[in-house]
Amino acid sequence: MTTMKAAVFEKAQLPWTIRDVEIPEPGSTDVLIKIRASGICGTDVHITRGHFPVSPPLIPGHEPVGEVVKTGSAVTHLRPGDRVGVPWHQRNCGRCEWCHRGKPQFCSSVQATGVTVNGGDAEYMVAPADRCMLLPDNITYEQAAPIFCAGFTVYSGLKIAHPAPGERIAVLGIGGLGHLGIQFAKALGFTTIAITGTEDKAPLARELGADDVVVAADDIGKTLMEHGGADVILATTNSGRHMSQAILGLRPDGRMVVMGVADSPIEVAAHDLLGMRRHLIGSSQNNREDLFEALQLVAQGKVKVMEEVYPFDRIHEAYRRVEEGKVRFRSVVTFE
Template sequence: MSVPYKFNAFMIADNDEFTFTKIESEFPELEEYDCLIRVEYCGVSHTDLLASAGTVPGHEVVGIIEDVGLLVKNLEAGTRVGVGWQLSSCHACKFCESNRENLCPDKKSFKDALLGGFGEYIIWDARFVYTIPEEIPSAEIAPLLTAGASVYAPLKELSIMPTSRIGIVGIGGLGHLAIKFAKAWGCYVIAISSSLNKKEEALNFGADEFMTISANRETLESIGQLDAIFSTVSVPIDWNNLLKLLNPYGKFIMLGAVPFPMTVDGNLIINKKISLIGSIAASPECIRSMIEFVAVHNIKAEIELMEMNTENCQTAFQRIGRNLARYRIVLKNLKLDTPDNSVEGDHEIEEEGSSHEDYKDN
């Protein structure tokens, strides 16, 4: 193994204050399907904020393979790869056998990893490791490995037509990507937010129209009926107002975590034969398809790039917790020394000020 025996990582010290401490860890023996990956970039997701004190978060990782287990045949040292939300699955159930490993009842997520991506190295099951085409920048693909895959999966798996009219609720970390993916898919996209604060940005991301959730009846009628709505929010809103926008057989797709009961008008669902659909992450097959789609359509996350250290890990968590991130935060490993890894330029973080975040989405 051409790597040091010990390496550094950044562990959550306090969940309330989002403080981190630098720790030193040792490499275990690689298991037969393991990949040892040197972390170059790690995206920061709202899901990371739920990690417990004493753990190392991070699951939107791009890096270079340093070593592989004995049974890994399709990956080798030196390959640039990425990983996402899922760490492994049983590979024996009906879901795994039908390329739906993300639904495996015995699946393991990043929460089960020895250490997450806030550090110099991770160890991941090679069957959930994805090669990255050279034309895709590392920093910008990192958030797409989870957030991008989450919004791409319904487009592919639910047979959304390129001619569909799609509503995107919430213009944040997930929502801005949903706009970009749906537009690249060929859809007519209506961005839906709680205020006008993000109208200009939503239109720049590719939305054809913009509306607020509190729009009057005339505005709602002018929008016309939608074939699907992607909800990326995790706060209570008027769900019935949104359901009224759907065509018969319309799909209401839940992407944002909803930690509370939802109240909807059953008659709206019955009379229009509306489907309420949940979507969690994406299968390996879907993620590989997403990466190809990103390469063809040049889709990039809007990111704030920060060097990976204890202070910036805390800052990243605080910005996301306060809905200040514009729109995804990516941490760069300090050990990188190649010329294109500067944090200066278009990705540099803005000064903190008034939040433009309308909804908390992932």
């Protein structure tokens, strides 16, 4: 067998086509992975709508996990049968200031899974062996896939805020990122506060581990402050207005970590930042260590991804539901 089924992005605004394409051959430092699960993310919608400068044809999918079936001649640390996932960042230039500082996420020529190189929405994909991460034994492929983007993003955002023991972590937005944020904060032992616009999400937030739920569709910061305020806010919503309001719920030295792409600018008056010494921090996926730790917490059963799972032949339906905002948390396609 030399061909595989793949979802292919061919032109902006058009649905992905399902095609038989050549199974890629791993280079000397690559592995060939038989994909077992691949998550669909909001970023896939941006790619498909043409908001990202990608060159079609492209196989999307930047939350891929599967089994190594073939290794390049120079690969020594991975072997067939290994369960691995591939994060967003693959190769980087290796020559710029940021690569040399050990912060390759800031390299301007990063190759990104499912964006600049083919991703996981296919039966097989190749990836550099040294970028693959081994999966812990006690994690299913379906649970592992969304950790490679959504889980990594949220957990990285939590870590970059450097929460101290006893601090209060609020999670703004209870969706694909936020439901993980609540669980990660709780798993690390912090007092965790969920912020939601509607009362009907409160029971779920408590089930996920929130110690307190702030229900506010407006004046979010003021309401949060009435509940005691937060030292860290994980802003996972896509509402710029909600983020702007929430800043006012930060206690002195509080940090808001922005990790959701917002629909409008974040607005804050200078005097609302300076007196209380509040910080506004942008974050996406930071250290590889964060991905490792996030996977461990899922494998230990402390964090569970809430997801819809579809077989690969229903990938259009899975994608459409993400595009239409009908997926409440995460969506994953699986392969036999």
